[in-house]
Amino acid sequence: MKKFDIIIIASALVIGMALLIGGSINRSEGINITAEVTVAGKLIETRSLDDFTEFEINGTVGKLTADITPDGIAVIFADCPSQDCVHTGRINSPGEVIVCLPNQVLIRISDNNVSRTEVDAVAK
């Protein structure tokens, strides 16, 4: 093998490794998990799960109150009869949803920039 070949191989390896490492850093860093709130299919707002706050969501027939804590997002009040959304509790993993059917409200943890959760689906 000639010197030139060795240089080519070595630099390819170095660049390759750098890209791989860089890629994995990109994926693990800057994880900004967000909650997307849609009402009747329209995206109303996107909230970072690092933004610990309480806020109101205007549904199609009534109001919901959600809050974000270090453990995730939950609906803590809803003026609908079923209370399914309140009973759902707090969610924080990509793909998890809270739904209020009467109000057509869907809160979904966005999986942008986040590696896959440990399971592909959860039966409930």
Place this chain on the structure above:
Amino acid sequence: MVRSVKIMALLLALGTLLGCAERGGEVKAMSDILVGALDTVSTVTLYGTEDRSIIGDIFDAVSDIDARMSAHSADSELAQINSGGNDVTVSQDTYDLIEKALEISEASDGAFDITIREVMELWGIGTDAARIPSDIELADALRRVDYQNVSLGEKYTVSLTKPGMSIDLGGIAKGYACDIAVSILRERGIEHALIDLGGNIYAYGSKPDGLPWSVGVKTPIAGENGYFCVVRVSSRAVVTSGVYERYFAQDGKIYHHIMNPSTGKPADSGLLSVTIISQSSTKADALSTACFVLGLERGMDLLSEMENTQGIFVTDSYEVYTTPELTDIIELTDDRFTLVKEQ
């Protein structure tokens, strides 16, 4: 020349490496959500295709099943049956599903019963009229609960033979819709997909990398959202019934929505949840309810009569029991729960 070929090969190798780094070696996935149909949220995720019309077809089918089989909509086929006429003509789908439901009622000795609707209405769980009915009210409603009074006639006609009785396919329609979705995937040549109809999971085919899907089972504690175990499955429905989803609390006691057709009260069998794994989601859906009502021992007996059907039972002391085939492939991920291996 030789050198330039070598360089080309290296660049190619680098390109492949780059490609993997960019995509993480994953096949493209496409996912959509449908809110409202069957009173729930449906998510379909397809792998290795860019044909979004497949998801559209599945959502159309789910909405169509909802329109025909909803007990709440006034112009559904179910509403016509419940209005009390004799020999009400329905679509073949509705007829077949009622027939399937009656088979499971028969097999489970009435633990799964689509005529439970009158009792459900009394309790009103999930509505603002939720309350504990009096014993007299329950006794009265229970007179109209008996799957044997649903009569299937020729050419897709259905009759309810006792006045005032009504049926509700809520305990089986999601499972059925899941199976219809699977048949659409099969027709359209899809190899890897995940269907989630309000928590009824169908892990279709294998994962794009050929491995089985990892499906978690929800921790059966109200207000918690994690999963307590994982099963690895291919081409299987995974359906759970539990105390945690629809309920109301009064005087510190929780009243959940899975009614025991023989008492008219929330099933009190010592279980927190039952999960069924089967090729048929329809069957899994109805069996999860039946087994929950029957309890651990009788539920296990029922499953032992069914082919290719496995179950996971969680008791109120956080013990986990499974059918024999599952003991080696279930993985507990929450140390509050204990897997009981029977000899």
